[in-house]
Amino acid sequence: MTVNWISIGLLTDIPLRGARCVKTPDGKIAVFRTAENQVFAIDDHCPHKGGPLSQGIVHGAAVTCPLHNWVISLETGKALGADEGSVRTIPVRIEGEQLFIALEALASRAA
Ligand code: FES
Numbered sequence: 698m699t700v701n702w703i704s705i706g707l708l709t710d711i712p713l714r715g716a717r718c719v720k721t722p723d724g725k726i727a728v729f730r731t732a733e734n735q736v737f738a739i740d741d742h743c744p745h746k747g748g749p750l751s752q753g754i755v756h757g758a759a760v761t762c763p764l765h766n767w768v769i770s771l772e773t774g775k776a777l778g779a780d781e782g783s784v785r786t787i788p789v790r791i792e793g794e795q796l797f798i799a800l801e802a803l804a805s806r807a808a
Contacts, residue, residue, distance in 0.1 A: 702790060702797040708736065709794060716760070718751040723800050726787055727751035729771050731758055736789045737771035738798045744769070744782025 705719050711730040718741050719726045727741035727750045735758065741751045748764035758771045768777045774786040788799040 700788070700799045700801060702799055705796050705798055707794045708734070708791060708796055710796075711736070714755045716751040716753070716755065718749065719798070721798075721800060725749075725751075726798060727760075728789070728796065728798070729755055729760060731755060731771070735771075736791060736796060738787035738789050739769070739771060739774050740784040740787075742784060743767060744776055744784050745780070750784070 705728060711717050711728060713730055714732050716727050716729045719728055725741040726738050728736065728738045730736055741749055743750055743762040743764065745762065745765055745767045748762040750760050750762055750769060752763045753760040759768050759777060760771060761768050767780050769784060770777055775783040790797040
């Protein structure tokens with residue numbers, strides 16, 4: 698399967714322990730940068746009631762949803778603790794300072 702890598706700007710466009718919301722034809726994607734400079738991308742849509750995860754608080758490799766404080770793993774997209782649900786995780790590639798995300802849906806649509 699061909700993966701469609703989309704350029705989404707520079708690592709430094711995202712504040713440390715912060716996030717950016719990237720609008721794609723495939724929906725809004727929240728791209729996070731952790732304190733360790735790891736970058737993760739997940740759907741910007743909390744599995745609870747759709748809260749904007751890109752506006753949540755990043756701690757470790759997780760984000761706390763700004764609406765009702767569910768904690769979502771950035772690595773797996775799964776809700777942590779007693780809560781159940783998950784969001785889609787999107788592969789991220791870093792080349793130098795440049796960030797890319799892989800949108801499979803677009804690739805398969807184009808195929
Ligand atoms: S919408 Fe995210 S915790 Fe409720």
